[in-house]
Amino acid sequence: MSLRGRRMSAALVSFALAALAGCAAQDSTDAATSAVPAAEVVRVSDAWVKAGDAGMTGLFAVLDNDGDAEVTVEAAATDAASATELHETVADSSGTMTMREVSGGFTIPGESQRVLEPGGDHLMLMGLTGPLAPGEEVSVELSFSDGSTLEFSAPVKDFAGANESYEGEAEHSGNH
Incomplete structure (x- = not known):
């Protein structure tokens, strides 16, 4: 060469x-x-909890994923309730809107958001450990599929709506 x-x-x-x-x-x-851990790219805004004396209630918020990758909220916990579930609203066989636990968690695509609202997706606080009065604050911890966690606080507010039926309602007493 x-x-x-x-x-x-x-x-x-x-x-x-x-x-x-x-x-x-x-x-x-x-x-x-x-x-990047999901807890570092997810922001919680407009969070609030429906006031209630006993039984169960709902927590609502906007979850913004500021990252590029999809994240999944797998669980939530709070000292205000003995159990916290991720719920969705679906029509049952009669067309009645019914709440039920979500299988697989709440997925939030990258650069997107998941709105938790009355009549839609929300966190269900079941077995309230005490009355939740307007003006109080509820601390919540979200757990993501990557093992990271995010803590936030939500004020308690009066709200007349969101009195839907629940699958397994006999197991859960109270209003949402």
Whole structure:
């Protein structure tokens, strides 16, 4: 091979290695971005809890995912209730809107939000440990599928709506 051919081959090899290094750097940046814990990219806003004396009640909020990757809220907990479930509203066989526990959690796509609202998705606080009066604050911890957790506080408010039926209502007493 001539000197010119060797230089050309060396230049092509150098170019190829530089291109591969650039791809590897991009891949590691993407991996680092997707490895950010869900609790660090999710924001909770407009959170509130429906006032109630006993039984169960609902917690509502907007969950914003500011990250690029999808996140999943798998569970929630609060000292204000003996159990907290992720609920959705669906039509039963008669067309009546019914609340039920969500299987698989609340998924929030990257750069998107999940609205928890009366008559829709929400957190169900069951077995209230005491009355929840307007003006009080309820501390809540969300648990994500990646193992991270996020704590937030929600004020208690009066609300006349959201008195839907629940699957297994015999098991749960009280209003939502």
